[in-house]
Amino acid sequence: MNRAVLIEGYAALFGAPDLSGDVVRAGAFARSLRRGGVPMLMQHKSGALAGRWTRLTEDGRGLFVRGLVEADGSKAMLNAGLNGLSIGFRARLWRPRAEGGRELIDVDLVEVSLVGQPMQPRARFSTVGGAARAA
Template sequence: MRPEPVLIEGYASVFGRPDMSGDVVRAGAFARSLARRPEVPLLIGHRETARAGRWVRAVEDGYGLFVRGLIEDAAGLNLVRAGARGLSIGFFPKVWTLRAAGGRELAEVDLVEISLVSEPMQRLALFEVMGAGAVRAA
C-alpha cells in the first residue's frame, strides 16, 4: 500500500541573507533556470537516488524561492515525521562575485534540485507541513 502524500510548503532559498558559508542569493537568481526547467526534483539530502516526492510549485517572490511539494515516498515521510523542516538547494553558480565578508553574491544560478534536510545551510530555508494528520499516521 502506497503512503498518502503530505503537502509541504516553505522557502528553499531566502534573498539577501547570508547562509552558513557566506553565500547570498539575490532576487531574480532563479528566474532563467525556472523558465528552462520549471520542475526540479524533490530529493532527500541531495541524493539523486533518494526521491522524496515532487514539487508542484516553485516561484520567486519578494522574500525568496517559495516552494510547495508533495512528499510521496516513505523515506521522505519518515524524515518529516522525525521533525526535519529544512530545505536546501542544489545548484550550479552561473553569475556570481566574491563577497568581502566571505562567500559569494549569487546573481544567477542553475537550480538542479531542492532537498529535504535536517540542517539547512540557509537557516531560514524551512518548510511547514500543511497536512499534519497525514504525517502523524503510521
Template sequence: MDRAPVLIEGHAALFGVEDLSGDVVRAGAFARSLSRGGVPMLLQHRSGAVAGRWTRLIEDGRGLFVRGLIERPGAQVLVEVGLNGLSIGFRARLWKPRVEGGRDLIDLDLVEISLVAEPMQPGARFSIIGAAARAA
C-alpha cells in the same frame, strides 16, 4: 498501508540573507531555471533519492517559495519526526565575491531542492500543510 502524500511549503532560499558559507542569493537568481521547470525533490542531496515532487516553485518577495508533495513513505516518516529543512543544489552561472567572504549569487542553475536536517541557510524551512487526498 498506502500513505497519502504529505503537502509541504516553505522557502528553499532567502534573498539577501547570508548562509553559513557566506553566500547571499539575490532576487532574480532563479528566474532562468524556473522557466525551464523540472526540479526534483530529493532527500539530503542524494542522487536518486526522490522524496516526492514540487508542485509550485516561484520567486516571491522573500526568496524561493516551494510547495510540494512528499510521496515516499521513508521521507514522510523523517518529516513526521522533525525533518523540516530545505537546501538548494545549484551551479552558479553568475556571481561576485563578497568582501566579507562568500559570494553574491546572481544567476543560478537550480539542479534540485532537497529535504535536509541541517540547511546551509538556517531559515530555509518548510511546514506541513496537510495530507493530500489520494485518488480512489
C-alpha cells in the same frame, strides 16, 4: 493507504547570508524556473526522490516551494521532525563578497532537497496537510 504530505516553505532567502557567506539575489532562479523540472530529493542524494514539487516561484522574500512528499521513508523523516530545505545549484554569475562567500546573481537550480541541517538556517518548510491537493 499511501497518502502524500503537502509541504511549503522557502528554499532560499534573498539577501540573507548562509553559513558559507553566500547571498542569493532576487532573480537568480528566473531562468531555471522557466526551464522547470526541478526534483525534490532527500539530503541531496541523487536518485533519492522524496516526492515532487508542485510550485516553485520567486517572491519578495525568496524561493518559495510547495510540494508533495510521497516516499514513505521521507514521510517518516518528516514525522521525526525534519523541516529543512536546501538548494542544489551551479553558480552561473556571481561575485565575491568582502565579508566572504559569494553574491549569487544567476544560478542553475539543479534540485531542492529536504534536509536536516540547511546551509541557510532559515530555509524551512512546514506541513500544510496530508494527501492535500497541490495548488
